Amino acid sequence: MLHTVNKSPFEKNSLESCLRLSKEGCAVLLFEDAVYGALKGTQLEATVVEALKSKKMYVLLPDIEARGMRAEDVISGVQTVDYAGFVDLVAEKATVQAWL
C-alpha cells in the first residue's frame, strides 16, 4: 500500500498519524508541504528514521526544490522521486491512500 502525505508535519499531524497507523512494509510518499518532514536536522528526524526501519519512504524532489532545498538535505534512506517516480509508485502498489 502507498500512503501519500501532503501536509507539513510542523502544521498538521497527518504524517505522524500515517506513520503510527500504517503497516510494516508499506510505502509513504511525502509531497507538497510534507517534504519538510523529510529534512535532516528537524524535530521529526528521529520519527522518520525509526519509520524507515519498517517502511519505505519517498519524497518528491520537485517539491523539495520548489521550497529552496536540495536532495542533499534529505534524511538518508528517504528516496527522492520525480513525478514519473510518483506514477510508478502508484502503479506498483495495489492501493493508494491520501492523508488529506
Add this chain to the structure above:
Amino acid sequence: MKFSIMVNEGPYQHQSSDSAYQFTKAALEKGHEIFRVFFYHDGVNNATCLTVPPQDDRHVVNRWSELSKKYNLDLVVCIAAAQRRGILDDNEAKRQGKNASNIAEGFRISGLGQLIEAGIQADRLVVFGD
C-alpha cells in the same frame, strides 16, 4: 494501467491542483491511461474559462484544456459543487435562467456517479486535495 484522478482544490489557492496536473501529465507520458479526472468541491474552479492569470504565470485552466485536447481526457466537474460556485455550461445556464456560461474547453458537467464509476473502472484512484 488505468488511473482516475480526483481534484478537490481550486487553482492558485492550493498546490493540489498543480500536483494533480503534473501527476496526470507524467502518467500519460509514461503511456498509462487516465480514465477520468473528477473535479469536486473547490476543484470545480479549475473549470472556468474566465480565468485570466498574469502572462508570466502558468494558466492552470488552459493547461488542463490543452492536456485534454492532446490526450482526449475526460475532465468531469461535479454539478452540485459547480452550481454553488457559479460554474455553468450552456444547458445549465439556460435551465437556471442565467445569461452566460463559463465552462472551459474540454470540461463537462456531470454528477457524482461519474466519480463512483471512475473509482470502479480504474485500477487506481489518486486523490489530490487539502
